[in-house]
Amino acid sequence: MSEPVYLDFAATAAVRPVEVVEAVTRYLHDVGATPGRSGHARAVEAGRIALRCRMALAELFGISGDPGRIAFQFNATHALNTALHGLLSPGDRLVRTHYDHNSVRRPAVALARFGVEVVVLAGYEDGRIDLDEARALIAGSRPARVVALPHVSNVLGQRLPVRALADLAHEVGAVVVLDAAQSAGHLPVNVEREGVDLLAFTGHKGLLGPQGIGGLWVREGIDVRPLLRGGTGGDSLLEEMPEAYPDHLEAGSGNGPGIAGLLAGVEWLSRRGIEALHRSEQALKQRLHAGLARIPGIRVRSPLDPEGVGIVTFTSERMAAADLAARLEREHGVQCRAGLHCAPEAHRVLGTLEEGAVRFSLGWASTQEDVERAIAAVARLHEPL
16 A cells, blocks of 8 residues: 555644654754753753744744743643633633534633633534624623634634624633744734734644644733743743743743754745645645545535635445544555544534544645545445445
8 A cells, every 4th residue: 555645734744844844853852951951061952943833833923022922832732721720710701612622622621610600602514603693692791701713713714703792802801811832933913913912822733743742822901810830941930930932932942852843844835835735725725625526425514715714524324433533544554533523513513523534634735636635535334335
């Protein structure tokens, strides 16, 4: 069998540019120290790499202020927990959506146990958001304190109307937290244009870095209580975490190799251009969507959103999603993801909660040949018996 077709970029960019691999290796071999710890040459170089990474991320996300407001976290889940637990108190109101990943849903459930009111903005099978409903929920009898939004659904691949929702939130003084786990690296993300106040992202998906590195940007003037407390490399006499960012949210030794790999991924993306990559992924998505839709017994669930990302989720009348995904790899070398994708409420909206669905997700390395092989594999498994 030829090389496997990897169509699971929405989970992890397991196929990465060689520059990312080399950057992690070089860091471990030549640097090896932790940013912000010690004053010797290795530690200083580690700090330089961390600063360069924050600056590259600030440019990528349209952040014009202090890049130090970007705090490194383990991933988007860590960043979202930091944001939600750090902003909300008993009696506050959180508005979130049916399209949320469990990285928002589960912290929200935990916060509700401690007196935070959580309301959910309805989702629809075609990925819509009702702005009139959103206005009513955000304003309500008690205005929202926080509005948490996924930039893109990890199940459907559609882009939410973030700017319109952010405007509604700001009308009542709410803070907007954007989950950019699926959008960063796949489509342009600009915090000023989108009107968001906190941006959570991970490194191991569209940003092409390794696992275990992500970040949270917090707009100046917004206070977030630390989720973790501990050493920061400085201000050691303080009993509380330092007020200055990024130390305020960066307890413990940071993931130096991960930061180096993330920097390499962001620099690679900047050279290639996010817009160009987005256009390429969209062209492949259209072909994949159309090809799957023509196969008898296949129902494509993802809308063809030109502003979304390269996710095509579908179900089969003939076999369960998990069985189909397993056979696609075993018999045809097509690697994808089946199940609920850590977003059960989105599947409830689709009516696929019982068995989930199969998700093909495209990335920087996806090709026309990959798409054709995937379509052919699904068609082969659905030939008349």
